[in-house]
Amino acid sequence: MGSKNCMNEACRGTTTSEWKKGWSLKSGGFATLCYSCGTSVEVFSSHSLVALLVMPSASSACSWFDMPYMWISDLPMKIHFSVKHSTQRTLVGGNAEYVESESTVDALLRDICMNTWILEIPGDTPNGTFATNGIRDVRPVVVENQIDGDKFSTERLLQLTKAIGSNDVSSALEQLKPEESMFKTRQSSKRLLNLAQQCSSSALFKTDNSRPKEGVKDIYESLPQPSLNFSLTAPLGSPSSGLPFPGAIVEGSEQSKGSFQQGQRTRHVLPKPPKPSPTALSETNKGTGGSQTRVARPPAEGRGRNQLLPRYWPKITDQELQQLSGEYPYLKSTIVPLFEKILSASDAGRIGRLVLPKACAEAYFPPINQSEGIPIRIQDIKGKEWTFQFRFWPNNNSRMYVLEGVTPCIQNMQVQAGDTVTFSRIDPGGQLVIGCRKATNNTDVQEAQTPSIVNGDSPGETSFSGVTDNPLSNGGRTSDDSLQRHMPISEKKKARNIKNKRLLMPSDDAMELRITWEEAQELLRPSPTAEPNVVMVEDHEFEEFEEPPIFGKRTIFTSRPSGEQEQLAQCDSCSKWRRLPVHALLSAK
DNA sequence: TGGGTGCATGGGG
DNA sequence: TCCCCATGCACCC
Numbered sequence: 001m002g003s004k005n006c007m008n009e010a011c012r013g014t015t016t017s018e019w020k021k022g023w024s025l026k027s028g029g030f031a032t033l034c035y036s037c038g039t040s041v042e043v044f045s046s047h048s049l050v051a052l053l054v055m056p057s058a059s060s061a062c063s064w065f066d067m068p069y070m071w072i073s074d075l076p077m078k079i080h081f082s083v084k085h086s087t088q089r090t091l092v093g094g095n096a097e098y099v100e101s102e103s104t105v106d107a108l109l110r111d112i113c114m115n116t117w118i119l120e121i122p123g124d125t126p127n128g129t130f131a132t133n134g135i136r137d138v139r140p141v142v143v144e145n146q147i148d149g150d151k152f153s154t155e156r157l158l159q160l161t162k163a164i165g166s167n168d169v170s171s172a173l174e175q176l177k178p179e180e181s182m183f184k185t186r187q188s189s190k191r192l193l194n195l196a197q198q199c200s201s202s203a204l205f206k207t208d209n210s211r212p213k214e215g216v217k218d219i220y221e222s223l224p225q226p227s228l229n230f231s232l233t234a235p236l237g238s239p240s241s242g243l244p245f246p247g248a249i250v251e252g253s254e255q256s257k258g259s260f261q262q263g264q265r266t267r268h269v270l271p272k273p274p275k276p277s278p279t280a281l282s283e284t285n286k287g288t289g290g291s292q293t294r295v296a297r298p299p300a301e302g303r304g305r306n307q308l309l310p311r312y313w314p315k316i317t318d319q320e321l322q323q324l325s326g327e328y329p330y331l332k333s334t335i336v337p338l339f340e341k342i343l344s345a346s347d348a349g350r351i352g353r354l355v356l357p358k359a360c361a362e363a364y365f366p367p368i369n370q371s372e373g374i375p376i377r378i379q380d381i382k383g384k385e386w387t388f389q390f391r392f393w394p395n396n397n398s399r400m401y402v403l404e405g406v407t408p409c410i411q412n413m414q415v416q417a418g419d420t421v422t423f424s425r426i427d428p429g430g431q432l433v434i435g436c437r438k439a440t441n442n443t444d445v446q447e448a449q450t451p452s453i454v455n456g457d458s459p460g461e462t463s464f465s466g467v468t469d470n471p472l473s474n475g476g477r478t479s480d481d482s483l484q485r486h487m488p489i490s491e492k493k494k495a496r497n498i499k500n501k502r503l504l505m506p507s508d509d510a511m512e513l514r515i516t517w518e519e520a521q522e523l524l525r526p527s528p529t530a531e532p533n534v535v536m537v538e539d540h541e542f543e544e545f546e547e548p549p550i551f552g553k554r555t556i557f558t559s560r561p562s563g564e565q566e567q568l569a570q571c572d573s574c575s576k577w578r579r580l581p582v583h584a585l586l587s588a589k
Numbered sequence: 590t591g592g593g594t595g596c597a598t599g600g601g602g
Numbered sequence: 603t604c605c606c607c608a609t610g611c612a613c614c615c
């Protein structure tokens with residue numbers, strides 16, 4: 001057995017009181033480090049991390065960092081990290097040569113924070129990788145160093161660092177004056193996009209020093225230009241960009257941690273929202289501006305995304321996206337809407353099972369092989385984390401995916417059947433987020449309430465009272481449940497058969513029909529083009545029309561000089577008042 | 590007996 | 603005709 005060397009190239013020590021495990025190695029196992037280096041790695045891994053990305057001209061800040069800086073191979077930048085530790089000064093210097101877009105830096109830092117990166121310690125340490133191990137409490141701060149380096153003073157850095165030290169990222173960021181805002185030039189946007197894209201396309205970087213840097217440039221060239229939509233809705237990737245990042249790997253040690261995220265992030269793509277089309281993949285909120293346009297967005301790519309029905313496409317406005325982003329001050333810009341579903345009665349019922357569209361489940365949730373499934377953590381938009389059981393049932397040679405245990409969450413969000421639950425993902429990181437949207441019109445509600453609209457009405461009645469009953473408002477048991485319990489089987493089947501959505505009409509229309517025949521009569525009027533024939537019936541003169549009456553503006557009843565009642569309706573075309581056709585009157589009686 | 594669980598059924602796309 | 607999925611329902615505890 002040969003002598004051991006510390007695998008930190010800067011050390012290479014051969015003697016130590018204790019050998020420690022360092023970063024994971026491509027070849028498996030961990031780097032062997034001397035006690036000192038190993039301890040540094042431990043400290044780094046177990047404490048909050050503060051990363052400051054600064055422009056090269058601020059490289060003087062490097063003198064502050066007391067840890068090996070991280071060279072992200074294949075990326076045209078260096079990031080210096082240091083450990084935020086109670087006994088240590090928290091600051092980092094570094095240089096990121098290509099930083100422009102706030103959103104991309106956010107994405108980068110977010111990824112650093114929430115995922116595991118394999119970072120290479122600079123120098124000739126081909127096997128020297130370093131895992132950040134998804135440090136969750138990282139508070140990344142992006143600090144601009146203006147091209148004019150004077151604006152980015154050491155003093156300023158210290159100010160910011162002080163804020164950081166209190167773990168108050170917001171205040172640290174707020175201290176950044178607008179003129180200090182980074183990322184103002186467009187010059188390097190592509191490179192930054194690429195950077196963030198690479199960061200987000202894999203939670204785990206495998207570095208490869210042997211790869212020529214030209215490859216990076218190729219990726220730049222194929223990147224889309226940043227835009228609001230891009231930054232907010234588009235995952236940082238594009239199929240045409242040649243992603244996944246060629247160096248991306250799924251490290252075995254981390255696979256269990258987020259395997260499904262890996263798979264997605266290496267391929268995800270979210271095309272720009274389609275233009276609102278009259279064919280109804282979109283709906284626009286009344287009286288709102290463009291930012292409120294609710295657009296059905298083809299979701300981020302996932303397994304089987306192509307099979308995703310448009311009805312499950314997330315319909316989310318830019319404004320909502322921004323609101324979502326607002327929930328994550330430093331996570332903004334990469335909330336990726338995945339899919340949504342209008343809650344059915346059974347989804348929102350007491351059983352607590354939310355049926356997931358199969359394609360969505362298979363596209364965006366971890367693959368499961370066992371029927372009992374796996375627990376899955378999903379945050380709501382308030383950041384509260386819920387654990388559901390994601391599982392499936394065999395069903396006709398297929399599967400039926402459900403989320404179990406959703407009742408508390410459903411109740412917490414105060415949603416009910418007809419409301420929409422949305423599933424999004426924070427990228428990078430892959431954290432699933434569940435949100436909700438209240439039904440904006442009765443159609444959605446009614447659709448989900450179909451079971452309540454069963455033959456509860458006796459023949460001859462014209463009431464559509466079932467429409468207004470919300471089955472979820474009383475705990476999910478629908479009114480027809482009790483009815484059906486007392487029905488013979490055949491009647492039950494009949495009742496079920498009536499649950500035909502195509503027979504339904506929007507509630508507004510139904511409401512229109514919740515009137516008496518007398519009231520309906522007032523709405524009858526002759527067709528505008530109809531010419532009456534005057535007929536005498538039992539000495540009474542009636543205008544008779546060939547064409548049936550139509551529903552329209554209310555009619556009025558008047559009395560003739562003879563004392564007889566007649567019904568008049570105003571003609572649309574000529575505005576003249578006309579008598580209603582006799583058969584309308586007769587049938588009304 | 591009531592609630593939970595898992596599968597079956599059947600309408601509808 | 604196939605597949606999805608909302609919901610029914612039998613079984614179990």
